[in-house]
Amino acid sequence: MFFPKRYNYIVAEDPASYATPSIEPEHIFSSRKDIVEARKKLLKQWIFTILQLWIVTFLISTLYLGSGHNPNRYTTNLDVAIVNFDGGQAGNYFLNGFEQSPPGNYTLHWRYKSPSDFDNNVDNTQNYVEGGKVWAIVSLLPNTTLLINETLSAFINATTALTSPFISTSNIIVQYESGRNAFTINNFVLPAIRAAIETANTQYGQVLRTELINELYSSSTSSNNRNEQLVNTFQLGSLLVNPFSAHYQDLHPGSPYVGLLLFCPNQSRI
Numbered sequence: 220m221f222f223p224k225r226y227n228y229i230v231a232e233d234p235a236s237y238a239t240p241s242i243e244p245e246h247i248f249s250s251r252k253d254i255v256e257a258r259k260k261l262l263k264q265w266i267f268t269i270l271q272l273w274i275v276t277f278l279i280s281t282l283y284l285g286s287g288h289n290p291n292r293y294t295t296n297l298d299v300a301i302v303n304f305d306g307g308q309a310g311n312y313f314l315n316g317f318e319q320s321p322p323g324n325y326t327l328h329w330r331y332k333s334p335s336d337f338d339n340n341v342d343n344t345q346n347y348v349e350g351g352k353v354w355a356i357v358s359l360l361p362n363t364t365l366l367i368n369e370t371l372s373a374f375i376n377a378t379t380a381l382t383s384p385f386i387s388t389s390n391i392i393v394q395y396e397s398g399r400n401a402f403t404i405n406n407f408v409l410p411a412i413r414a415a416i417e418t419a420n421t422q423y424g425q426v427l428r429t430e431l432i433n434e435l436y437s438s439s440t441s442s443n444n445r446n447e448q449l450v451n452t453f454q455l456g457s458l459l460v461n462p463f464s465a466h467y468q469d470l471h472p473g474s475p476y477v478g479l480l481l482f483c484p485n486q487s488r489i
Contacts, residue, residue, distance in 0.1 A: 283402075294407050297327045300356040304334045304341055307364030309423060313391075313463065316419025317357075324407060325414040327354075341392065348394050348470055354408050355395035357416075359463075363390045367462060371427070374455055375434055389466035391416065398471035409467070420461045428459050 248258070301317050303310040317329045330353065337343040344356050393412055397404045 294324050294411070295326060295328050297403070297408060297411075298330055298353045299327045299408065299412065300330045300332050300344075300347055300353045302332045302334060302337065302344060302356065302358045304339070304361045305359045305363040306334075306361075308426075309364040309367060309390075309462065310359055312419050312423035312426070313359045313363075315422060316417075316463075317415040319418055320411065320415040321418075325411045327408065327411045332356075344392075345394055345470060348396060351399075354399070354404070355393060355412065357412055357465075358392045358394075360390045360392065366390070367427070367458065370458060371431060371434075371455070375431070389464045391463050391465040393465050393467045394470055395467075396471035397469050397473035399473075401473035404473075413465075416463055416465055420463050423462045424460055427462060431455070431459065 249255075301314065303314055305313070314331065317331075320326050320329070332347075337347070341358055341360060344358050347353060348356050393409075395404055395408060
């Protein structure tokens, strides 16, 4: 028996026949309960973040601004070691320069050390700085007095005019680490050391000039090389004005690594 095929039809309703609900957008200042709670939470987080940022900014500013506050009072807390490896006349004026350093920022905590503390070896002084025991160490090299006296004698007693001027080699070594705190090193430590060395130069230079004048005066009637003496003494200008010449050695530079790449092209790079 043949049964005819049946089809089912579904009548779709027109969507336009339904009423579209009216929904207004909610803003942050809405009075809806959940929005109010979210607004309070957001406000608390914002205030908490601002306070944290302000505290960090305040602490950083305090560190930098406080480092320059009332420096005359706190520079005496900066330890700098002074070592006299010479032990002669030059060594005495070397120490006097630091003992008579100007007041205020130019007076640090000078710690006078014996050469025996470093096994009488200038090379061992570097460890004292690298170990963090002092901010810097100033060392007068051995035989400084002997070399200066021999130089004076050579120029005074020369029988011929010397053509080469006297070149003063560094007899003071100043070792420090700017990487420890470049602001403190450049603004307080190094200026005080330079001022003390300048004081020593002034005092010792005056003594050397007096000794030279006396030597020339005592030999004025008996010397056969008077002209050579006078000519040669002009070659001693740098020695008579600055008998102490310092070499500054930064053991740990505080310059940025990028700066080292730009300005030290001959140095090996990592």
